[in-house]
Amino acid sequence: MTTARRPGADLRSDVAPRLAAVVASNLTRRYPYHDSHLFRAGDEAVHPAASHPAFSNSFDWHSSVHSHWTAVRLLDYFAGWRAQPAAVKRLAAAVARNLTAQRLAAERSYLRDHPSYERPYGWAWAMLLAAAVRRSSSAPARPARVPLCRMAAWIAASALRWLRTLPGPVRHGTHANTAFACGLMWDAAGVLGFSDLRRAIRRCARAWFADDAGYPQAWERSAHDFLSPGLAEADLMRRLLTPPHFRLWWRRFVPGSQPHRTMLTPVDVPSGSDGQIAHLHGLNVSRAGMLAHLAVAFGRHGSRAERRLSLGWLAAARRLYDASVQHALGRDYNLTHWLGTFAWDAASSIDDAVRLLGAGDV
16 A cells, blocks of 8 residues: 655655656766776777667666666665656656666677676676665666666676686775675675675685774775765675674774764855865765665664764764765756765665664754
């Protein structure tokens, strides 16, 4: 039975109608488009839509992939609304048009021919998209289940080879960050049944991160970060460890347990028109989502002091989210082509944390 939702009841219900319109626009917008295509001797120029018939929108390949993930999540969310926003129909049409078996087969062929393309960030989002579609009840997404799972299986096998040869993690706060990609792959592999990849991620994470201590929090942020390297690492470890073991790991990673104020305070973004500096809005919003995850892992079933700390992190997550979410919903394509995904994840994570921690309004 469908139920009417009260606008403003949680972050998702507030942001979802506006975000649906932004994502629908992304999935139907061809230009500008940026592609890092490797040309070999004798290759002819190729139109992006020929190479990427499914994902030649939303400015670049990885943004298109995770915009489709956001679209599928939104379609599932709106399935329970009695009166759906007009943008939902456009969202459904774009998903059905882009994620056909033929178009996704072409995307998989391109990945096979360019085996390091979009590694690891685009790979991780493509796997998560496959997992979202597999779990989705949305009719427009159903025809994509099998071809996306085939693409994800190719990526999982490639990621296994990559992790075997990678000499250590990439720790900076942009697309190459290893912990962030491994976290998304871990989530997707759990849904898709890629147990070998999960074992490899666990093995690598233990080797790279298990003994980390005294993380230099004050070094964050770099000028172009949209991820917190420290929180991305912690967000991966909370997936792999039991809550008690995660709390022990966290106390070594962050002596005193309380993150530095630089991790909890919204960053100032001096220029939204510069696409790289505008990444800092993503840093605010991605930190918000990660802090919400960590608040649950640290505070749920923890001591009274640990619960107090986790509620403080949850309040900080809300401040970080509030500082930049409007930029995901505006008219600046530098931001709207990608930031909405992180806004949706943060809104969902904060809402879930409030419910699980019984935190009320934060």
